[in-house]
Each structure stands twice: as C-alpha cells, then as structure tokens.
Amino acid sequence: MREDMAKTYSPKDFEERIYKYWEENDYFRAEVDEEKEPYTIMMPPPNVTGNLHMGHALNNTMQDILIRWKRMEGYSALWVPGTDHASISTEAKVVGKIEAEGKTKYELGREKFLEEAWDWTEKYGGNIRNQLRKLGISCDWSRERFTLDEGLSSAVEEVFIRLYEKGLIYRGDRIINWCPSCGTAISDAEVEHEESQGNLWHIKYPVKDSDEYIVIATTRPETMLGDLAVAVHPEDERYKNLIGKMLILPLANREIPVVADEYVEMEFGTGAVKITPSHDPNDFEVGARHNLGQLKVMNDEGYINNQGGKYAGLERYEARKQIVKDLEDEGYLVEIKEHLHNVGHCERCSTVVEPIISKQWFVSMKSLAEPAIKAYKEGEVKFVPDRFGKIYMHWLENIKDWCISRQLWWGHRLPVYYCQDCNEVIVSREKVEKCTKCESSNIIQDPDTLDTWFSSALWPFSTLGWPEKTEELEYFYPTNVLITGYDIIFFWIVRMVFSGIEQMGEVPFKDVLINGLVRDSQGRKMSKSLGNGIDPLELIDEYGADALRFMLVTGNTPGNDMRFHVERVESSRNFANKLWNASRFVLMNLENLSNKELNRSLLREEDKWIISRANSVIKEVTENLSKYELGIAAQKIYDFTWNEYCDWYIEIVKPRLYGEEGEDKDIARNVLLMVLKDILKLLHPFMPYITEEIWRHLPSIDKSLIVESWPVYSEENNYKDSEKSLEFVMECIKNIRNIRSEMNVVPSKKATVIFVSNDSNIKEILSKTETYFTTLASASAIEIRDNKEGIGEDAMSAVVTNCEIFLPLEELVDIEKEIERLEKEKQKLEGELKRVRGKLSNEGFISKAPQKVVDEEKEKEAKYQQMMEKVLERLNSLKK
Template identity: 65%
Template sequence: MEDNLKIAKNYNPKEFEDRLYETWINKKYFTPEVDESKKPYTIMMPPPNITGHLHMGHALDNTLQDILIRWKRMSGYEALWLPGTDHASIATEVKVENELISQGYDKKEMGREAFLEKVWEWSDKYRARIKGQLTKLGVSADWTRESFTMDENLNKAVREVFVRLYNKGLIYQGNRIINWCPKCMTAISDAEIEYSEKAGHFWHIKYPVKDSNEEFIIATTRPETMLGDVAVAVNPEDDRYKHLIGKTLILPLVNKEIPIIADDYVDKEFGTGCVKITPAHDPNDFAVGERHNLPKIVVMNEDGTMNSLAGKYEGMDRYDARREIVKDLEEMGFLVKIEDHTHNVGTHDRCSTVVEPLLSKQWFVKMQPLADPAIDAVRSGKVNFVPDRFSKIYFNWMENIQDWCISRQLWWGHRIPVWYCKDCNELTVQNETPDKCSKCGSQNIEQDNDVLDTWFSSALWPFSTLGWPDKTEDLKYFYPTNTLVTGYDIIFFWVARMVFSGIEQLGEIPFEHVLVHGLVRDSEGRKMSKSLGNGIDPLEIIDEYGADALRFTLATGNSPGNDMRFYMERVEASRNFANKIWNASRFVLMNIDESIVEEYKDNAKDFRNSADKWILSKFNTVVREVEENLEKFEIGIAAGKVNDFIWSELCDWYIELVKPRLYGEERSTKAAVYDTIMHVLKGSLKLLHPFMPFITEEIYTNITNEETITTSQWPVYSDDLTFTDDVKAMEYVISAIKVLRNVRAEMNVPNSRKASIMVIPSSDEAKNAFEEGKAYFEKLASASEVVFIAKSEVPNDAVSAIIEGGELYMPLDDLVDKEKEIERLTKEKEKLEKEVERVNKKLSNQGFVSKAPEAVIAEEKDKQKKYQEMLDKVLERLNSYRG
C-alpha cells in the first residue's frame, strides 16, 4: 500500500516548493477581484529598494505579511497583498555610478539621459531578482498588480500631489539648513544618515569683547564653521553675561564685529554658558538666527571645500581648513585649550561621508498643517500601532516636526514638476510638461534639475498603487488598506508620511493597523552587517532546509515590536516539525481503508470514543485560540500553539492512542478513527498553512479531492465539537501515563519490562476514565495489567505516584531487579559523594574564593547544589530498596 501513496516517502521540499508556487500563480489564487458581496482585506508590501539582495529582515517582514494575508484569504475575504519595489533614488544612483566608474565611465560625461538608461537597466535586473527571491519565500502576493515607484501611473500620482500641495501653499522653495553629502553632492534625509561614536575634540576659543578686557570662551567641535559666525548667544537669565548683552565681540581670524544676543536656547549650566551662532551651518543656530533676524553666511562649497567667504582658507577641504584654523588660533593666542571629546557623528549610509549641515536653497513641505490631522488619527484610535508603545515614537516626531526637505540633487527619481522661465523668471508648476511660460508665453523654459526625495513617492504607496488620482475600482474597493507591517526604524520616515498623505489627499487613513516588528539579530544578539560578517542569506537557508522551515522559525521567534535572535538550531527544529507532519500524514494515508470510509460515511461519528472526542475538542480549542491570537497580531504565539497541538496532541498522543483500533478488526471503530483523524489532520493543515504554505499544500491536495488549500475554508470554532466530559476523562488517562513514563525513566526501566499498575481512584469519574483507558496504559505505559485497589491493599514494596484523579502504585519487583539496582545505585552514590567532596573542598579553600572571579565561584556553587540534590535522590532510592 505504501508504494501507492501520493505523498513521497521522504520529506524533501526541493521536490515540490517551486512546482507548487508556479501552480498558485498560474491558477491566480493570489489575484483577488472587486467583489462587493465580500469584504476586502488589503496589505501593501513595503517596497524593497532595488539595490541588491533581500536580507533576513525582508524575510521576516514578508513572512508576517504572508501569514496575515493567507489567513484572511482562507477566512473568506478578497485578500489583496500588493507587491512592488522602490526606486531608492540616491542608493540606486550611487550603486550604478560606482559600477560605471569600475567600467571606466563618468556619469557627468555620459549626460543625464544616457546615465538614466543605465539605471533603468539596473532597475529591470534587480526588480526581477527581488521578485524571484520573494517567490522562493512563498509570498502569496498578487503579481498582476505589481508596482514600481517609477511606473508612469505612480509618477502621475507624485506630480498630482506636488501640484496640489504647491497650490495650497504647503510646498515652497527656501533657504534652510539641510543634511548635505559633500561626496554625493545632494541633500539627504535623516533616514540616510548613520550615527556612530567617534573620537573628536572640543576646541575652546577666546572671543574678545570689543573695547573691554572681558572675553568669551566658546567651545566648538567644528572650528572651520566659526568663519560663518554671526553672533554669540547667552541665556537672558545668566547673571555672568547680562551686562554684555547688546555689545559686540571680535570674531577671531575674521576680525569683524558680531553681536552678543540673549536666547533661551542657551543652557547656562552647560560649558561656559555661551554659544557661537552660525546659522548657515547648524540647524539650531539657524532657528536662533531666524528669531533674531541674523544674516546667514555660507563659508563652504557643496563639495566640502571652503569658499571665497572663508578668506585665506578658500579652496581647502573642510578638514584641512580645520587644521589650519586651529594652528592659526594657537599662534595668535586665541586657542585656550583642546579637550578630547567623543560624540555622535553622522555619515551618509551610501558613501560613508560625514554629513554636513548646510544652508541650501531647496524645496520644502510645510508640515504642521499635515501633521495635526495625522496626530489626531492615531490619538483617536483610527490608526493603531501594535504594540501601542510605538505610538510614542510617532507622536514624538509628529509633535516636534520640522518642514520636510523634498528636493534631491540627483538624476534618478521623480523630477520636480517645476519649470523656470528664463525670460521673466516665472515658475510654472503643473502635472503635464508645459510648452511655454504660464505668464509671458515664452518657450524659453527649463525644468528643475532636481528630483524628489524617495520618501515623497513612497508616502503615496497605499493609494498610488491602486490607480489614484484616477477613481479606479481597485481604489474604491481596496482603500483604505487594513494592515501595514514594517520595522520600527522607519515609523517617522515612512509610516507617518503615509498617514498624513492619505488623510490629505483622500480624506481617509491609509491603514487601520501598523504591526511593528523588530530586527533579526544573530545568535549573539548582534545586528547583522557586512562589517561583522554575520549576515545570513535567506536563500541559502531555503536551499538547505526549505522555505517552510525558515518561515516557521521567523514566525515562532517573533513577538510584535521586539528584536529576535536567529539560531540555526531553531531552523533545524522547524524542519524536524515539518518532517513530523509529513510522516504523520503518510501514516494516516497508509492506514485508511477506503471501503470502510464509504461503508460508514453517514454514521462514523456514532462510534467515536473518548479519545476521538478529546482530540476533536482539543482541536476545536486551538482553532479558537489561534484565531484570537491572529486577531491580536500575536503571530508567534499562534504559531507556537499550532506547533504544540500537531506535535503533541495529534502526533504524540492521538495517533498513538488509536493505533490498536487502527490495527484491530472492528470496522465501526476504525471508521470513527478515520473520520476523526481526517477532520483533525485537514483542519490542522489549514491552521498551519499561513505559516508553512508549501508542505501543507502538498499534503492537503494529496489527502483530499480539493484543488488547493490556499482558498479552502479556514477552520471555525464550533460548540458541537466541545466534549468537556470526554476531555476530562482523557486528561486523567494522559496525565497518568506521563507520570508512569517519568517514573520508569527515572528508574531506568526499559519499555520492554512490563509492570502491574494498581490504581486508587479519587472518584467514580476518575475510575471510569481509567477503566476505559486500560488499553492505553498497556500500549503507552508498558502496563501488564490495570487493577483497582483499596488503600489497605497497597503492597509494602511498591513505587507510588500521585496523579490527577487518584494514586498509582507499581510493584518494585515488576520494575527492577532489586539486587542489581542496589549495586548500580551504590556505585552512583560513591561517584556523587566524590563530586560533592571535591566541590566542597574547593569552596572551603579561602585562596580560591578570594581570587576566583564571581562567575566561577557561582558556577561551583551551582555544581555543589546539583551534585547534592542528585546524591539525596540516590540515597532516598537506596533506602527504599533496603527497607
């Protein structure tokens, strides 16, 4: 019969994972339709950047989304999981430019159009690669709706939003402090800056007060910016400087007068209580400068060299200028001291260049009018963070929001839809490319060279992908979406921007729930990185263990908002779990007689016994609990419960409990087992499917006549499958068997040695349970017989155990050869006594205790406790044998 099984003898995911995925796509199981008779459920895939391989963080993020979408699809929703990729303007441009440099090409010599052709080639290649990687993971995304942030319809949405915000006065062009990369020569976002502790200095510099013997001592970490100082600020309540407010200082090296101003920004307890103000090179100084109407002097070029306003330092790199300035300050007597200082230094994550705060003319979005409704959406509960603690990060950023710099000095990206008239200087801002100036009619117009920040287009992702600004059927049906799954590191860079964009453009929130997950770290808790060499390629794991094992490892190791450690041992455990399911399913198929199934198809349920009702009830309970866990996004807990039920209740207990009936001759009881085990097995595969889609599909389609498990009905809790009395009866039996097994294991009794089991039940209910379960004791606890006795009939020489429902006794002679056991235990006693003596001697040695590290001493104390406990047990056993 085994040779005729449809399920292969050995579990080998390579034999079916790719085949099944191709079938799913061909059958369009993941392509929902607009169906007003059904509820939609929508998740937008956070679009990965087209800059290379997906990493373990992507694997976690997409596994969680796939679990949710498969669950909802099986629950009867029109479930849309829309996939796509992000053009990642600066990251991609850097990658392509570096590749071209290695080939001997220069971006500027190529020109914009030729360079963009190369970027599109890169884009096509890596988008295909990313899709291939995601399909290996088994994501049930609707690839017919796949989107790319540079698609024409998404570009149309970007232009529409820019024009709307501009016309509303929420987009403006202005000179403000931005993050500037001197190497890439562009403004960058906060998300593209990596901070690390670096050794530096505080240079303490004298600033003389004009016409006075007094002087200010200013400490700075960037002496080169002092060339752009326009004031020195003190706290208005600082008594040390009140008399000097309004006077002027002489700026060293530059030899010009700058005012002493009062501003609450200055912390009078920090340092000397006075701060140099350089509005063009520091964001805090810029704000002070705005309040006091101070000039803004830029002393640095965009490439990080000093400009003409830097005087004798013109043309020097910023760090060369720093060294010269410090040297000159020292020679002229202005340098007071140099103090070592470790501080956070921000570098561009793409080229590792130190970022320069710089005054620059850029395009900005006025944020406060957009932030307020977005704050209200979370406060009112329309948008919910899971876990809720992450709403604090959201509020902290949104309530202290600054205007958003959206222009980038790049070629790859959404070009800003602004045209400048060279004749009358008029700006034309519109969706379509104009052919003439909107004011004077001149055709001498030129489009802004800059592109928009990548986050500008990704902020529109929940609705631009559905066809907005066109009023499509998809947009009407699938928006607002339901759940966003993302990491905690981009809550303000992306999540917040999607919230305010959705509310501003459509008047509705973009999603109801934001499920926040943590990072996947290595087994030591370190962040995976190239520099540490501890990264793990998801594709390599899939190749060796299968996608299901990787997915289940990520699911069971995850709890909302928390980082997880990745252990290869857990991947192996997940694969073992898959193997367990595979073998159990094969066993079921091997032992089902279709003629009996047909004979009892209408009344098999009538022949169920307590074991059948117990497993049905336990399965019913896990159905309810898993549903509740998934509703609360407790995905790891849900996965653990499915694992525990299948491994323990179904495989280790029910299948073992019913083997005598399966191997027996009674056709009616076999029918009851078949009916029960198929109901539970099919339902268990459905519960497991969102977590392990491939193995569940392969087994399910081979044990049923159904085409697929992906669109099968999700199990539903039923009061009709709750058998309280039978569950209690079986729990009596199972707990007793567990106790008996433990006793035999502790005494090293082999399974082949049978023992009589004497029971003193605590109630008639328990006695009935043990009576019905006699066969289980014989099969699973190596019982030679099960007899009920009174307390007075307990033999003197018996091993006892207290269980739920009564007391158990086993004659000692049935379990062991007493003389041999005494001999063995005596040797064990002597061995343990030596260990106890050794560790006691060590801990009583004052030389050891005074010199050894605390951890070593603690370890020895743990050994002392362990060996003593083991010795006590051996002595107890010996005493019982000797009487």
C-alpha cells in the first residue's frame, strides 16, 4: 500500500532522496541503442575548482529540461558532464598556496608543483558536481570527463601533431596579450576590459634638420621608447610633404621615418600615429607592411629592458612618470587631456594586460575558418536566436592566428622538443631522447602548456573517445545542441566548430542555443566587487530546487538577459505548493477507483473540456520545446495547471466527487487522474523533484516518471465544441463574480441569475451547465429568457457574447442599507478630496514640498476621484 502524501509541500523531505534513487537506478545512463535515435548534449565544462553560480544554474537547467524531455520521448539521451582544468585560475591558486608557505613554484620544481596542483584539484575540485546534483540535473555521471584525463590529453596531443604536420601550427614572434603578474600569454577571453579614466599625452616629434614637427597622441608614453615610425594617411594634405622624411624620436634621439598607411584615420586625433610594432597589435601589422623590424623595450615582468636607455630597470608605470616629466622638461610635451578608455585587465589577477611581441606557438586560422563559415552559411550550424550568427561570422571573417602556448605548468604540455646542439625542433607523440637530425641526446621539452581553449575546442568528440573510433563516437556524434552564453561565441563555439570539421569531417552540433546573463534586480552583472551575487544553493535550501529552476526558465527568452527577483522564486514555490495541494486533493478522492476504460459516451462537458485543453497544451508545449521556447512552454504548463485544472476543473467536479458512488463519479475521478498524469509529465523536465514525488503516490504506477513516455497529442481527445462551451460559461461566471464583488456581496448570499439570449446554441449550453453556476457563481438557480421583460430596473447586468446576464439586486442586498452605506462612503471621499485639493491649490505647498510628495498627492486625488465616480454610479442605479 502506498504511503499518503505529506500534508505540506517540503522539498527538503524528498529532493535528496529522489536524486539518490535516480542515480541508484541508472536512469541518467545513456547507451548505444540502434533501435533508438540518439540525442546528445555536451555540458560546457565549468572550472574544476569552481562553485555553482546563477549562470551555471540557468545554463544547466536549460540543458536538463531538453535532456529529460528527449529521454521521455524515447531517445537514447546522452548528456556528458565534465570539468575544465582552468590553467591560469588553478595555477594562480596553487602558486598562492606555495607562496604562503614561503616558497616559489620554481624552487619547488615542475614535478613537485604538478603534484601540488593535482592535490589542490582533488581537494577543491568536485564541489560543483555535488552542487549540480542539488539542482537536479540528470547528466550521465558515469561518463564524466576532465580535460586533463588521460584520454582527453591524448586527443589534445594528437590534434596538435596533426595540425603541425599539416603546417597549420607554427612558432613565431607576434603580438599577444601578456599578463606581467601571471607571467603568461592569455587569450582574449581572459582579458576583461574596464572603462577607466586615463590621459592622452600629446607629444612633439621633430622633423630632422627642420623647425617642423609632428604631434602624436598616446595613452602609453612608456612605449614610445620602442617607436620605429610615425604613420600618416597617404591622402592627408597636412603631412604629404613629410612622407619619407625622418623624425627625431624624443628622449631616445633615434631617427624614425614618416610612413604612409591607410590604417591611419585622418579625422581621429592629430591624424598622425606613433608605430610601435613590438607593443601594439595594429602597429605590428603596419610595421610588417613597411619592413620596420622590431624593438621590444619591456620584459615579461613589466619593466623597461636594456633597450630603454636610461629608463632601463624601471617598472612600466614608474617609467611612464619619468618619461612624461622629461618630455615636459625638454619641451616636447604639448598638452595632457583626460581620456576615458577601455583598459584590458587579466581576469584572474586584475593586472593591466600588456600587448607585447613574444615568441609563441600559433594556429594558422584562415584555412580552418573557411569550412566553419561555409557550415553556417549552408545551415549546418544554426544559432538560436539567429542574430548571434552575425557575431560568429564577423569573428571568422576577421580571424587572426591563434596564440595557443601558455607559460604555465598546469595544463597540457606541448609535445615539442628542442635539440640544444643543432636547434632542431621535433614534434612527437613519444618522448624524444635523441635528436632526429644530429642524434644528440641534449634534448629539452618545451616548458609551455596549451591554451585551455585548445583542449575544450575538442570537447564534443574527445569526450566520446576520439581519436579511437569508439561506438559511442559513431553513435552520439555529432551532438544535437550546445547551450552556452553569448560571451564565449568566438572563444569556444567557433573553435569547436572548426575543430569538429577538421578532425571529424562534420560540425560538432546542429544548434547553438544562447542563454543570457542572470543580472541582479537593478540589471547589473553579478560580481564579487559589487557584492550582488546570488548563491543558488541558498535559494535551493530555502525554496527547493524546483522553484529555482522554474523561476529561471519562466519569462526567459533565448539570448536575452534576465533580472533576478526573489519574489519570482517565491511565486514559483507557490506554484509548486498549489500543485502539491491539488494532487493531494485528487489522491484523497481516488479511493476504490475502478481501473476500467474511460466510457467516453458518458463524459460531461467539463470532462471533455479539460481533456481537450490538456491535449492542446501537450501539442503546444512539445512544439515550443522543439523550438527551444522553454520559457513559453513553462508558462503554458503553469497557466493550464493553475488556472484551468486547479481553479476551474477541480472546482466544477467537486459536487460529483462528493456525491454518491457511481459511473459519473468514477468518470470525474478518472479524468482528474488522467489529466494530472499529463500535467506531471509535461512539468517533469522543468520541476523534476516534485513531479517525481507526486507521481510515486499515484495508483497503478509501475515505473519512475523520469523514464515515463512523453504525452502525445491525439485527435481522439480533441473536443473543440466543449472548449468553446466552457469558455463561454467561464466568461459568464467571471462577470457574475465581478458584479457581486463590486456590490460587496458575501459568497454565502445566493441569488437567481437571469440569462437573456436568442441564440439557441447558448441556451443549450446554459441548460446543460446550471450546476456550474450554483457551484462557482453562488447562484441559487438560473433562468434562461428570450427578452428582458419582467426584469427589475435595479438588476445589475453584464454583456457577454450573444447574451446578457442580470442579477436582481433585491435578492442580494438590502437596498436602503446599501444606499445608506454608499452615502457615508460618499461623504468620506468628499472630505478626502477637499483635503488633497486644498493642498494642491496651495502655492506654498507646491513650491516648497519635494516633487515626490506633490506627485503622491496628485495620485491620491486621482484615486479618490475614481472611487467617487463609482460610488455615485452605484447610488444613481439604486435610486432609480
């Protein structure tokens, strides 16, 4: 015998138990099954040492909704979870731990440092896994992957070697983002741009052997030590006569040429730009076009090197101060203007990033980008919403070579070896002991590791066993949809697409569903600095995982940011509570229920209506999910459950439930149960815990809801005429309730309701639904008439489609007492209006009071006036 449902909804009582039950029964496990169609999602891997934040909660809830839906639809639905080793972040934390112990990573050595890093990862990694479990996500934990797993590491090495052998990976000197604090190159994704108030220094560059000079403007005066030219636009009349001439670089006293280049914007600044090829990505390109060479004047720690003359050894900002002072002292400084600009900071340590030339490993991107562009143009990869495809295309069409080496120890080490005797470079799958050219044993391996994005770019296929030809890879690749944020379209999505095409011959996913950010109630991005972050675990603890999940998805549209309001979580919990109580009510009325097939010939209008409405909702929700309209689907289930099933159908059938045993009662109970099952199935992907808990209390249940079949639209359950009939009745009931509410009639006071209509169809509907009005509209009886004859003038009325409704007032209120009450209300409102109008006509009040106070008084006047009009209207109708 099944135990009774708890009287009150308390998610803490069952969420953990249910999740354990799902895991113990392997319900999340997906197998290669040729009789089923595969459906695959790859979880964007969070940092292994990270914690669950609201972005994770939204992103994983969306994935879980789709995977649970497809599992119920009968697919072999695989959701692969995993974590990322997060090179820079993890290394920074481990370095901090080592330094706190009075050592450096170099004193420790690479091998010992990596031992520390693995210990750190094992100690602090895994938190997010358990936190995701609390959220209720149903990924296949048996297939969990970590980007430093042995299998994934071999995949990374294999891709590096294949690209190198094709000539697509090379080593060279190019401009990269450099963090002086972390001591490594970093990707664009790891640079956070912050708007900062700085200065624009205008400096004279004298023309050699002349009194003329060119004025340039710079935000980084310290880099002028590395200037190799000044560029002007070839069509700029101001400088045409100076093109080809030499300038004297202030402070350094070096000669540098004036070059003509269309990169320069004539209208911007002075129209002349200092060219520092080793310290600016755009200058690097200009320098290459004009064969200027390179001059690096800063070292990796952010200090001026020995190329900087007397400034050598100064930290970059100390050098800036000294250079500005010397420029002023020597008469080169024209002016200093305040300048608001975006400054790149390392996201890990907040140090200002330095663009600098560096010898690094790069991926040549042009030939890899072309098939990724083609895949989008031909519809092989689709974005939801489509507007994000423009970002994808813009980045690919303007792509630059990708710096993949990092000066870190935690990560995938480059499979590159250098002969110290003949300088041969050897890329190998095996450890190199002897030089392939000179046979020297004096070999060292490149100390650098690969950019984390290099390994995560392989995620859709490396997690399935590539480069081995596994049956999982054959069956589950390509995946169906990737769900991720818009902020990493070019850092991750693009790289997965070209990597998938290059290594697998086809795109890694068909659809890219973009989720927005979860912002605070003021629309600000959640951050540690603002202290406005919301901990999802605290919300789960207070409201339950289902409430958090439902809040995140309702009102959410693909690609758009959403604001967090705790009131919305409370609203979702109220919905869960409504469902719980309604389910308990249904279960309490199912005792001795017969299981025989529903006799459709005995269905009443309300039964057909709710069956038909459920049928329509099934169709609409399924269509919404197929279009990734998760928020719309959730809202439809909410509206149907609360408004139609709970507030209307349950209330309509109560007299049948409380009546004598018989077939009519059984039909009502069977319909209640049938529709409740559909509701639980539809709602399960969104609110898995409460639906599973209710499901297990239903009679004649033989399997868990998580593996139940998704409800399917059926023409047999299509009763459109009944839907129209009930919609008309509900419209009538709402109007009757409004009249009674306006007249302050208590629910216990009943009266005859008169309907006037010449429409035979409406008359038939009303004659069959009288009990609805006695049950839900406090009617003592209903009368159906052809005309208004005999209806008193004091009757309150409402108009609905092809019908008028009348409520005789004498049956509802004592007219004399009601007039007396309204007269008192009128006097009270006259007093309030006199008071507020007195204030608003007082010029002293208007001129001295704060605008907010004045506005409040105006609002009061409008409110009292509106109330007065209603009172006068009622009085007039009663005094006729």
